[in-house]
Each structure stands twice: as structure tokens, then as C-alpha cells.
Amino acid sequence: MREFLEDAHQHRDDGYGRAQRQLKENLPRRFYKEVGVGSVGDGFAVTLDGKTPRTPGQKPVIVPHRPIAETMAAEWARQGEMIDPEHMPTVRLINSAIEAGDDRVPALRAEVVKYAANDLLLYRADSPQSLVDEQEKHWDAALVKLARHFGIGFQPTVGIIHQPQPKPTLDRLTGAVADIGLIESVAMVSLVGITGSGLLVIAHRERLLTPDEVWAAAHVDEDHNIRLWGAVDEATTRRAKKRVDYEAALRVLEAIRA
16 A cells, blocks of 8 residues: 555656656657547546547546546646656546555555544644644644544644554544545545645545645745744745645546536
């Protein structure tokens, strides 16, 4: 499961050193002129000069919701002389889902719950007080909303020593994601990888937190360090790339839920 998550985010986490330059040099040339969206059976697909694109594993890219296909089409249309997957976050996400296949859905659901059981929100700093206050402000608010919504309890701890969560809590969270399908589960795992939190992703799915509230809660520690020491260019670039993938996954989820 970890390998799938890392593969889904390999482009997002690339640096800008020699490996990145080599990647740029080896980009494929644009091979199509017209981009469209068409119906394929019960689904929808991008058309590139009338042909349906395929995943790297040669599986046809067909999705159940037209808005997702339209978003992918827009990413294909924005490509210039070269095709840069880094600027196609929705295409990469959907390709990952199709390559994974329906057989991986139970494992993907379990990954979300696994993160929630050892969640970012449950392991707190004991100092400095300014960081403690920020964690309490953002993380306690999320935990309270989840606890009230599901009728469960959490056991946060200070430090990094593992703190098991109550079994009824984990059972309830497992049930909360039991109905998610392939594309939604891949999008949620993508958000878990970006935020480091299964609880924040579940809270967003249940409409308990807005996307901006999830983003702020996921970056409490990072934002605290920025206030203390200032921003670092490389970290700022990496965060901007994460935000692009974050918003792409959110758009996919909204298209499914609509």
C-alpha cells in the first residue's frame, strides 16, 4: 500500500535537481491537435484527435462522471509543445486509480483508516507554547466535530509514543469509508498523503471541515516554523506543488459527490 501511495505522488515530490532536469529533457512531444470529451458506454473519456488515451499500463481512461473527464481534457489541452505530467494532476490521479483497479479498493479504504488510527491530530507537541496553542486551535476543533458527528472518542497524547485509539472509534471510522469506490478511494488516499491525516480527510468527506480548514490544520507545524524562521524557497515550491495536487483531488471528489 505504501508503494502505491508513493507512486501516486512521485511527480509531486520530485525536486528540481539533476533528476528533474532529466525528466524535463525526456518529456514526450505533443502528438495531438484536438481535445474533446465523449461518451464511452456508461462512462466518459477524453478524446485526443478522436482517440481515447490510455494509462501507462495501456488501460483505456474511462471515468463515470463527465466533469472529471472535462477536467482531464482541460489539462491535455493546456499542454504545449511537450507533454508534462507534472502539470496534469487530475490525469495522473485517474491513471493511478485505473491502474490500481477495483481489487485494490479494500486496501485503499484500509489505508485511510490506518492513518486515522495514528493520526497527525493525535500526537501533540509539549512546547513551545505558541505551537501547542495552534495545534489545540486547529486540531481540537476537528476532533470535536468528528467526535460529535460519529459519536466517538479520541485519545490524543503528547509526544510520539504510540497511543492506541478505542476500538469503537476505529470501527466507526472504518464504516464511514466502507462505501467509497475506486476513484474516490484513490483521491482520498492522495489527500491523506498530502495532509498526513486520515481524520482530516474523513472530516472533509463528511462536510465537517472546508478545504481551507483541512489545509490549515495539516500545516500547523510547518506554518509555525515559517513564522519563526521564515520561508525556504525549496519548501515553498514543494508546498505549491502539493496544493495543486490537493485541489485536483478535491475537484475529483466534488465531481463524484455531485
